[in-house]
Amino acid sequence: MLPVQITARNITLSPETEADIRERAAALRLYYDRLLGCRVTVEVPHRRRHSGVLHTVRIDLTVPQGEIVIRRRPHEELRTAVQIAFNAARRRLQDHARRRRGAVKRHEPLATGRVAEYYPLAGYGVIETADGRTLYFDRSSVANGGFERLDVGTEVRFGEGQGERGTQATLVIPQRHRQPQERE
Numbered sequence: 001m002l003p004v005q006i007t008a009r010n011i012t013l014s015p016e017t018e019a020d021i022r023e024r025a026a027a028l029r030l031y032y033d034r035l036l037g038c039r040v041t042v043e044v045p046h047r048r049r050h051s052g053v054l055h056t057v058r059i060d061l062t063v064p065q066g067e068i069v070i071r072r073r074p075h076e077e078l079r080t081a082v083q084i085a086f087n088a089a090r091r092r093l094q095d096h097a098r099r100r101r102g103a104v105k106r107h108e109p110l111a112t113g114r115v116a117e118y119y120p121l122a123g124y125g126v127i128e129t130a131d132g133r134t135l136y137f138d139r140s141s142v143a144n145g146g147f148e149r150l151d152v153g154t155e156v157r158f159g160e161g162q163g164e165r166g167t168q169a170t171l172v173i174p175q176r177h178r179q180p181q182e183r184e
Contacts, residue, residue, distance in 0.1 A: 002026055002038055009043040011055070017042075017078060024086040028061070032093040037062035040085075042078070052076050057085035061093065065100070068092050110157040110173065118152050125150065127158055127169050135160065137169035146174045 004025045006018055013021075025038045039060040044053055054074035061068040070089045075081035113135070116128035123139040135158070139147045150156075154174055161170035 002029055002035060005037075005039045007039070007041045009041065010046070011042060011044045011078075013042060017082070020079070021082060024082070028086070028089060028093055031090055032063065032097045034064055035061060035093070036064065042082070045074070055081040057081045059085050059089045061089060063096065065096075068096060108159075110159055110171070112155065112157055112175075115150055115152055115154045115156060118150055120148065120150075123147070127156060127172070135167065135169045136163070136165050137172050141168075141170055142172045142174070144173075146172075150174060 002025055004022050006013070006021055021040050021042075025040065028038065029035055037060075039062075041058040041060075043056045043058070045056065054076060055078045056074045057072065059070040061070070068089070070085055070092060072081070072085050072088055075084065111129060113127045113129040115125055116134060117126040119125060125137055127135045127137055129135060137158070142150065156175060157173045158169040159171040160167055162168075163170065
């Protein structure tokens with residue numbers, strides 16, 4: 001069983017809330033079995049005149065390589081604040097476990113090419129790759145809403161994938177060319 005320490009500041013926790021916290025802490029073991037400890041602090045900051053009661057939940061997880069700290073924005077409902085904090089703890093533990101296993105996603109470098117055909121009213125174009133192939137792309141595949149800034153001859157970086165029309169450019173990033181600034 002995972003050692004769980006529960007601390008309450010400016011609030012008295014019900015036995016049901018403590019049981020919920022212990023149950024959620026025990027469930028974290030499913031995501032990373034080398035978890036060494038869990039400290040949960042539930043706090044109600046001093047009340048302000050015109051605001052309601054806000055609950056802050058902080059979770060400190062001890063793992064062999066250090067500590068993971070989760071602190072989320074205060075929430076009016078205690079149960080919701082606990083749930084949000086433990087969901088964040090689960091995600092952080094899953095990320096930690098993936099990094100420890102070396103299962104971090106590696107992205108392939110994007111290929112380069114130039115826009116060979118451009119049909120702005122129809123919302124698509126064609127890229128000519130460095131090796132002479134042509135790839136279809138549409139307005140939605142151009143990053144940062146840059147479709148309107150394209151023109152024939154624009155240098156682009158792109159990623160390939162399968163689409164409705166076969167192999168096509170799934171991500172198109174226009175290359176920015178700096179214009180030389182004139183000196184006065």
